[in-house]
């Protein structure tokens with residue numbers, strides 16, 4: 112049984128099906144992303160694809176707002192921004208060298224990403240908007256090298272691949288599950304619109320899942336309900352590792368609003384994202400500037416030391432983000448914002464963009480940067496995240512580390528026949544958007560599950 116049909120769950124279910132098992136995939140959402148717009152703003156306004164029960168605030172308090180998650184066939188890949196990145200070699204090598212997760216490194220994970228064979232598309236010249244050319248020219252003038260963001264992440268500026276197939280959103284459910292249901296519906300059984308209440312655990316062994324007071328019995332359970340819900344389901348099921356729900360990391364970010372000059376505009380076909388990956392004074396590749404056509408510039412920090420947590424309160428998931436709690440994260444965010452301001456001040460950018468604001472009421476970026484560092488950071492902390500890649504709440508590690516929840520095979524410490532295969536197992540956040548990384552991790556975990564159950 113697989114719980115959750117998102118990036119991790121769909122890959123895990125497909126892998127177990129291919130290994131010959133009968134797979135039951137439970138998904139709380141009913142809706143499908145098929146025919147969903149490729150544009151983030153449109154897909155995230157489709158409330159039938161969104162999870163209404165997840166909220167976030169930062170550790171300093173402040174506003175509580177809906178924390179975007181997909182609840183649909185395809186999970187968050189039904190609503191996400193389609194950007195494909197893999198992370199740096201260091202990100203992955205640190206799984207074994209820092210966190211003791213034997214077998215996890217850039218070589219094993221990049222091979223797993225390649226073996227996914229997931230649809231990937233670079234915008235054609237006809238789909239490329241005016242912002243892209245301006246940003247690339249400006250970035251070259253500022254000394255950024257050239258790169259296509261495919262494979263290992265490193266510093267440079269260039270186009271980003273998107274999860275598109277024949278011009279439409281390629282969500283994980285359509286790519287991995289639909290064809291297998293068509294192949295053998297008796298062996299790939301989808302229970303959509305079925306919310307798993309808990310994992311049935313007896314004598315330290317997972318026996319199946321409980322849905323609407325009904326128990327479904329299984330040889331093994333793979334939990335893939337995502338960073339927010341997987342830890343909550345483990346707690347509800349009586350699992351008691353100290354790290355459950357803790358160690359949540361997300362990329363702090365702010366989205367800038369661009370007002371284009373008269374006559375400069377995207378066409379209906381425009382569909383491209385450019386990536387400008389830059390090093391701060393602290394680390395390589397820890398700043399992402401992502402111009403998203405037609406009129407957004409996402410400014411994000413991708414190496415993160417601040418942590419948050421998640422817990423269930425009155426049936427909702429309440430996320431408390433550690434956004435820019437540490438001095439290092441503040442240093443990176445300030446560097447990212449000043450770099451964005453430098454980019455926006457170039458002639459190439461100015462030829463296309465008339466003004467750059469931090470909010471809908473048109474407050475200029477320069478006005479924010481005129482404040483002292485503390486004021487700037489406390490402003491950014493209050494803005495709902497624009498680069499949502501939460502990981503870490505059931506993190507992988509060694510058994511003597513009480514913060515670790517699963518071992519290097521994804522198996523939950525202390526409970527047999529129960530694995531976690533989603534973003535929650537990441538011991539640290541990669542310097543990348545997380546869909547491809549989550550899929551690769553889930554594929555590797557599910558291959559091990561297939562062997563173990565034999």
Ligand SMILES: Cc1cc2nc3c(=O)[nH]c(=O)nc-3n(C[C@H](O)[C@H](O)[C@H](O)COP(=O)(O)OP(=O)(O)OC[C@H]3O[C@@H](n4cnc5c(N)ncnc54)[C@H](O)[C@@H]3O)c2cc1C
Nearest residue numbers: 115117119139186187191192193194307337533534544546
């Ligand atoms: C707004 C936004 C934009 C993003 N853009 C990008 C991007 O452009 N590129 C990128 O690489 N990444 C992006 N991401 C991140 C990426 O989509 C996630 O990292 C990835 O989908 C996480 O996979 P997952 O399997 O852990 O969880 P999810 O994909 O969220 O899947 C979890 C699934 O479990 C289901 N579930 C939860 N609880 C239960 C239950 N009790 N019973 C049954 N089912 C349950 C949920 O409904 C959901 O379908 C974005 C994320 C957000 C929020």
